Amino acid sequence: xxxxxxxxxxxxxxxxxxxxxxxxxxxxxxxxxxxxxxxxxxxxxxxxxxxxxxxxxxxxxxxxxxxxxxxxxxxxxxxxxxxxxxxxx
Numbered sequence: 001x002x003x004x005x006x007x008x009x010x011x012x013x014x015x016x017x018x019x020x021x022x023x024x025x026x027x028x029x030x031x032x033x034x035x036x037x038x039x040x041x042x043x044x045x046x047x048x049x050x051x052x053x054x055x056x057x058x059x060x061x062x063x064x065x066x067x068x069x070x071x072x073x074x075x076x077x078x079x080x081x082x083x084x085x086x087x088x089x
Contacts (some may be wrong), residue, residue: 012020076083 022081071077074082
């Protein structure tokens with residue numbers, strides 16, 4: 001992890017965790033209530049394109065710092081792969 005970003009991460013206490021949950025619920029409920037007040041039906045938008053697929057490119061050199069951060073945060077991993085649950089959610 002980059003030392004410049006260390007201030008972004010800290011252990012969260014149970015009290016802080018509960019406060020975050022309550023604040024998130026309050027925000028979601030407020031958003032839900034505002035959406036319910038909208039009476040007009042919004043039209044569906046879509047885009048028609050002549051070409052809808054991208055051509056395969058050469059790519060760029062991978063960012064090793066990003067890769068290391070991803071592997072540091074992954075709970076289950078081996079040397080080259082992050083091991084994830086399949087269809088568990």
